[in-house]
Amino acid sequence: MLDTKLDSLHGQAFEEFFLDLMCMRDPGFFDIRTRGRLGDRGADGLMISGRKLFACYGPQTIDEGEVRRKIEKDLESALRQRPDAFDTFAFVHSDRRGLDPVVSSALTDAQKSFPDLGFENFGFRRIHREILQLDRLEIEELLGPFPARKVVTGVALHDVRPLLEHLARERKPQFGLPPVPVPSHRKMEFNEFSPDVMTYMTAAMAYVPCVETYYTNAFDPTERDDVAAGFREHYLELAERHDHSDQILEELVLHILGNEAKGITETLNAMVVLMYFFGECDIFKMPLASPPVVPEPRTLA
Template structure:
């Protein structure tokens, strides 16, 4: 995967993981609108009639969508939602669709009972194909987007040229910002063991970003060697570790990576040069301290 593609896909994954409720609905509509243009028809609620169980329609495929993205996915509520929405869709839109997609934000997929319900509905409704759509189905749509669409949504991305031209100045801006944070005084830094990326089940896009950042980590070493406070590097390592341990309690690895990016570089995404510098600093501490888990020793 190319650096630019990995950057955009990681931003997409992060949006999927973060969005709930109406925000997820807007995320879905933007994705489908960019991918399919006028072929996708978004449907807005209208007065007391609502959306008549239609969260979007893909004309060329006669596919009707219903979106469900609660804060917590519960089997009982999901089953009730699927039943209500599918039966309502047949009443209002039955003559228009042959495929019905239930779009959800459950990272681990829908509970088994909901899969059984969908299969039962499909059996009882010959001629209608029912589909659960989660992250991987939406990822396939995302990969249809043109470079222009991606840039319009997420802004410019770091490229191979950005990485090649990355210099001491960009690294300095990021590390000086971190130096201004309150950092622990004690520090013990460990070397990264091989296989760490795989051990943490990081996505292909995140792994690509880390590997590209690692190519420029000598710049971080050079800055820290020249910094007037020789303890800064180790104190930053401890700060990274504590931040990671706090996030690890409730957040998945890919989302942790994103939150660490924000912690390093700020909530407002910067220019490609700034983004590349953030990735480089994050990769440096991925290599040298306890952010993310070490691979288990499988030797007998």
């Protein structure tokens, strides 16, 4: 639903959508809609409590030079007209058609010019996470009525689609791969997974290096942390509703793939993604640290 909605929003319509969303999310958010000759005075929205200024951009086509000029213009205007109103500049965009890496690169350059300011890339993943905090009626007010169908697309699919495509190309048969490290097995046992699920997790964990390679070479340096935060947040919600780790893991797979029947390969790739974040300590409980082994004192004969 969100993909479809954002595909239809450009320019002022995208800005209005974002302002409506943030007004629902936080009473401390102030939308600054253009007022005649005064304009918006360098901001589309302000978060007073967090001293954060938001600038929106919803282009129909991508032009890297135009993106950079837009960021520079909005930042210059905000610093000139609202210098004491913010400590963080958040650039909001729909992340459609590959815009996210362009914004990340431009904000990195802006950070070098203004080291005392914080900068945030507020794209699809952030918009999606904010929407998940709303209740059903608010979501329908923003996106329209939920479709009356049983098949649901995985809500995290957008975040990990490039990673899943990478795994589909690069993941090889596991013959000769190194064994799963002992700490991962300890964590499985600590979370009380069933033997069958542990076997499946172990098979998927052998391919985790493919995920590590993907994130090491990712163009967007924030991609890994943003995806991890999304999974962590959803895991904590599931942990409050379910007592058994097997069920939580199953729900996390559905979070990626949706409840439509998938092939074995797609399901395994989704599990590989989860095992990466499992090993990185982003999801599921960590076992208690083992106490140090103190050697027995030696006795003289």
